[in-house]
Amino acid sequence: MDTLAVCVAGATGWTGRAVAQGALRSPDVRLRSAVSRRAAGGDLGESWGGARVDVPVFAQVADALDGVDVLIDYTAPDAVLDNVLAAVERGVHVVVGTSGLSAEQYARIDERARERGVGVIASGNFSITAALLQAAALLAARHLPQWEIVDYAGAGKPDAPSGTARELAERLGEVRTPTPAIDTVGVAGARGAEIGGAQTHSVRLPGYTLAVEAIFGLPGERLSLRHEAGESAEPYVAGTLMAARLAPGRVGVTRGLDTLLLEP
Known part of the structure; x- marks a missing residue:
């Protein structure tokens, strides 16, 4: 069995830590390096407050890519574009789990990735159940002409809409x-932002973790598709590692975990 060498950027964050721990548990994956500015220069396990795991931590993605097959990015909206492009330039495949990239930025990444022969798999949500929601919504959009999207998150989530909602609206x-x-008339912005031609709304309140809802309407009837996530990041691990295993077999950008799930 070939071992896949990965780097997790954002490995001390909420999702990145769970993904890095999942990589350490996987017999076909080697966690070669990690990126975290606050833990740079140390060992990843010690940065978690535990035993050494012999994974060095770097401050910058560009310094962490030696011997790496796939970069997994769970950093921040203001850092992810530079991280992805740095990896692509080095010929390293990428899995993008960070929110915040627009369709135009993905088009830029796709162009460069194709020039370099690199695969990039991006999803606003690597949860298997969230991917199934997206697949169902894409089917519904073929038959139902009107929809709106609502995303819910805690008061501290800065990006609005969420990556999950943005990706869903664009696709x-x-x-x-x-x-x-x-x-309508009244207060500007009350109908949300238009993304992909649909009104998209973001709720940010204490008490929410993450949820997204696609609402389709016809006269006299309505279809609501909703995904809710709990307080653990564990749901995102399996889908992220699935994407990491598949990225080296691709060229250019693939958007949506549902794309992978629906392939024969």
Whole structure:
């Protein structure tokens, strides 16, 4: 069995730590390096407050890529683009779990990745159940002409909409442009932001972890598809590592874990 060498950027964060620990448990994956500015220069296990795991921590992605097959990025919206492009330039495949990249930025990444022969797999949510919601929503959009999207998160989540909601809105817009809603009067912004042709709303309140809802409407009936995540990051581990295993077999950007799940 070939061993896949990975680097996890954001390995001391909420999701990145769970993914790094999942990589350490996987017999076909070697966690070769990690990126965390606050833990740079030390061992990853010790940065978690435990025993050494013999994984060095670097401050910058560019310094952590020697011998790495796949970069897994769970950092921050203001850092992810530079991280991805740094990896692509080095010929390293990438899994993007960080929110915040736009469709235009993904187009830029796709162009460069194809030039370098590199695979990039990106998803706003690497949960298996969230991917199934997205697959169901894409099917619904083929038959239902109007929809809106609502995403929910805790008061401290800075990006709005979430990566999950943004990706869902953009990909639904690729299926078709939804029928425009009636023009409204009142307070600007009350109808949310238009993404992929659909109104997209973000709720940020204490008590929420993460949730996204796609609501489709026809006269006299409504379809609501909703995914809710708990307080653990464990749901994102299996999908992220699945993507890491598949990225070296691809060229260019693949968006959505559902794309991988639906392939034969």
